[in-house]
Amino acid sequence: MSFAKAQDLLRLALMASSRHGGISLAEIRAEFDVSHRTAQRMTDALEATFANVEITDGADRRRRWRLLDPAIARLEPRQETTIEALEIATISARDDNRLRHARALEEMRDRLMARLPARDALRAEADAEAVLASLGHVARPGPRAAQRPEVMDAVIEALRGPFRLEISYGAQNSKQRIVEPHGVLLGLRSYLVARQPARGPELLNFRMDRIQTANCLDESFAFEDGFSIDTYAAKAFGAYQDPAQYGEVVWRFSPAAAERAAGFQFHPNQSAEHQPDGSLIVRFHAAGWLEMAWFLYQWGDAVVVLEPAGLRQLTEGYRRSDFDALP
Incomplete structure (x- = not known):
């Protein structure tokens, strides 16, 4: 062998x-x-x-x-890669203000290091530091909405139950409301996906940066039947969801941009079709025209919106030809 x-x-x-x-x-x-x-x-x-x-x-x-x-x-296999993974996951959790997860990952790393002989622990720590020093972090362009760590902690505690959550949302000292959290969409602007029974059975998106306070209640509830955060997220291009905008989206990238566009996953459920003239047509179903328009702007005149008509009208006057490079 x-x-x-x-x-x-x-x-x-x-x-x-x-x-x-x-x-x-x-x-x-x-x-x-x-x-x-x-x-x-x-x-x-x-x-x-x-x-x-x-x-x-x-x-x-x-x-x-x-x-x-x-x-x-x-038996104790070598742990360098495991320690590196825990360090990277801890950094990611801190960036998302998931401080509870960051602390848990740090504790797991410390327990793992404590089990190793001193020589192996020093070597693993040095190797992990070398790898982390070599991994650059490329920030997404644009501002990132801030959110309160204590709010994220309360949301995670409620999701673990699941328990209802009492939040104040919007302006300071706003009226308390009871919601039933189903998940969190993380991104430049993060959203709590929750049902607010007082407003009906539909799921709503609450901007995490606009939640002023959050308190996990000792009141359980049942998730919506068949709910999946991945399926829910796929209904939107970004994070914002507008059911009235949901439908087929069709983009055509020019022959000059087709190879570059083929290397992107614009949506988890997309399909891509190479055309005889060298262009590329990308199709998927989603809502969120404004976030699509923000994204498409960086492609200049290398992309045309075929469907839906509303998105085509939103982008038509802003297709520039003077960008030096494609995304």
Whole structure:
């Protein structure tokens, strides 16, 4: 067995020991980026190497492999990459004002470092610092709306329940309102997605920077049936949602811009079609014409809006030809 295969087998054994329900072929394929047949060979090797492998067939008809009482769990693989990942995740959490998550990540990093021998800990810390020093942060253009860390903490606590949230929104000393949080859309301007029972059953977007105070209540509620924050977010191009604007969006990028545009994912559910003249047509369904217009402006006259008519009218007079470069 090659060293690479031995490392993969060790990694698979650690996964099979650390996951309470075991690991399936689909999870192995995704984790190791291998074919179904290779995943089967890996489970064969796991069974052949370890005597304490338990195999179960779940209610979802998926077979899972698990190591029982594994001594392998006491092995300590090198942790440089894990420490780097925790450091990067901590920075990201602090940038988003998710201070509770940042503290939890720091504590996890500290516990991991405490378990390492002093020499390995110093080496891992030095390697992590070197990597972080080499990763530049490119800020998105434009201002970023500030938000209060204590508000984000209260929102996260409410989402964990889920519990209702009492917020004051808008002007200082505004009237308190009770909302039922379903998720948060993070971005240059972040939004709390919540239902306000006093206003009806529909989901609303509340700008996080306009929430003055937030208090998690000891009152549970039920999420909207079938709600998914990813599905909800995909209804908009950016963060703002206007149901009246939702529909098919069609953009045509010029032949000169087609290759550059093909390298972008403008929307999670987009489709792209190369045309005989070398242009590129991109289609997706979403709302948020103003945010689309802001984005399209930077493409100058290299893009034309075919649909919807409202977005075409919004952008037609602002397609410049004097930009030096494409995004």
